[in-house]
Amino acid sequence: MSISGVTLAAFPSKLFGVFVFSKGSPLSVIQLSDVTKNYGKHTAVEKLSLSVPAGSLYGFIGPNGSGKTTTIRMILRIIHPDSGTIEVLGNLAASSANDRLGYLPEERGLYKKLSVRRMLGYYAALKGMASNDARIAVEGWLQKFELTQWSSKKIESLSKGMSQKVQFIASIIAHPKILILDEPFSGLDPVNTEAIREAILHLQDSGTTIIFSTHDMSTAERMCDSVFMIHQGVKVLDGTLDEIKSQFGTGSIQLRWDGAREQLASIREVHTVIDCEGYQELQFDGDPQRVLHQLITKGSVQRFEIAQPSLHDIFIRIAGPKAMDSSDSQSQRIGA
């Protein structure tokens, strides 16, 4: 299936992942071509091709098992594909490319016995930063996140929120060209969430390409430019968020009218009617103008609104409700 600007591959109804693309940068900072990765007899990623434009804020959404962690680890060269090629920042050598990558894993850990400053200095050194540059960067980020007074304290003395901010700083300390964030807001209170969200957007403004993996559809929808979906390691969808929404956007109408519910069944395009408080939601196929025309002939229409589906709705439509349950339960577990 193909939609303008959106490639829609065949997608079975189980597990999905979603990537979101930038609107228009011609440069690609990450390029996967026909990448396959097997774990024994299980194929985690199959012939995956992917291109991440420079400067994009690129969402990666999906429940467990879709291959997103494997894909991230291959991009980071923690594991290597069985076949296919991966280019990160062009043809840069693996070690040099990794120095320009920042990574915030979903499950986080810090050296509890190290001081905040020493630990951040260690991560900066591993990314190849000179000690003077590292010191300046550490002080700057600690100040930005109001952690300066904690800089000599051991990590074990920090609260959970502060530890997560320190971990976030560690992932960006070396001014990465590409930042990969796996559930960056997991377990954060609203204040810290906003602080990190602002930092992410600031990094994007300064040219950092951001890959954003999350189970929280609303956050992805609010922050990301474009979407990429995989199902059981196979690419099923990619494109900008607007393009994807417009593709799935004509399938739902919010209706208030004085006609009988039974009359809706006689409209050929309508296949589902959901009773909501104060209105009815019609799910249909085909031209909404034809639906409207038929409604007018059957009664008086007070409200007729073509609803654009949320990313959450699209996800359920593609993956099915079971996939969403899996995704939600995973989110709750991580957040707990």
Added chain:
Amino acid sequence: MNKVFIVARTEYLISVTSKAFLIGIVMMPIFMGGAILVQYLTHDQIDIAPRRIALVDQTGRLFDKLQTRAEIHNQTEIFDGEGEQRKQTGAPFILENYIPEDHGDERADVVLTRRVSDGDLFAFAIIDDGIFEATSAGSIRYHSQTPSYQTLANWLRNAVNEEIKSVRIAELQLSNETVAALSRHAPLRQFGLVETDIQGGVQDAKEENRILTFAIPFAGLMLMFMMIMSVAPAMLNNVLEEKIQKISEFLISSVTPFQLMAGKLLGAVCVGLTLSTLYLGAAFGLAVYFDVSDSVPVSLYAWFVFYLLVSLVTFGSIFSAIGAACSEIRDAQSLMTPVMLLVIIPMMCIGPILDSPSSTFSRAISLFPPATPMLMFVRIAIPPGPAVWEIVLGSVLTVLFAIGCVWAAGKVFRIGILSQGQSPSIAKLATWVLAK
């Protein structure tokens, strides 16, 4: 390579600035010194209560003489010091002449066993009738319910045999002077080898210090064993802890798994070398103080450092691979067991090697790569040392083994550090090693 050193430096600094390290440095000599002090303080804390023994002297000729010897023992041999310093340090022996005929028809050993059980006697002994005859199979049957106390049994055996010898000599009608002259033992003094310099000058051999001859290899072995036990299992804990705390995934986005493992290994080896340098320095200082520094050639220090380095790399890499492969300390412990056996093998072989360092067994076991660092060092430390080809062959084999361990550990580490769930079997680890 630079990242390996960054990891190593951090690991090293974290270790040597930790309280555990500083406490460990101080505690080890305190424990060892404490053990010596406790032995010194308790050496005279022994039971000096009289030991009462009944003798059934079937010869009818020995009891009085043994009684006399017991009195001498009680007056002289159980005391240390002179004058006011004189102090009893042993138990006196009280002898009872048990004549069965005077006690009815009941068997003597039954009666005396009852008395020992009741606490009336400490032991009893039956001296066979034919014990004086050289061709006789006669013996002294010593009965007690505390066989661990050997002082009384040894005294009795010596005393009876001395009396038997006296009787036999008397039968030959030899004078005491003649007997003394005939029995005089020639002393044996042990020396090293005579040394000849280039100009043909000869240096007399030095008399060997038997204590140092055995103390140096044994102390070196113990120190190497302690260093391995301090460093290698700590590596396992370190890697496993970072894996459990999810630090590893963050780190390997910046360094390769092999760089991470190599850095940790290098840091741990440096910690081990730091510790051993401190102890060797202290040992050298003591050797100089007691004027025995010549007994330990400088080359021996070099061999110690070399073999310690190899063994730390070998066992450090194996333990770090186990830490990476497991997700729980309980699983790691089960995989540790076979590796611990490899560490302990040299400790179990030390007796035969000290006794006969050039035997076929000693040569073979010291060429077994996991055991080579400890056992080849022991053999080098015992003069004249193994043949040069043995040292070279053993060193090459153990270095190759260490390199192989690092290579295999790197393969296991690469896969294991990201694995979750149940720990792999040894067969599974083998497939990880062979995986591309």
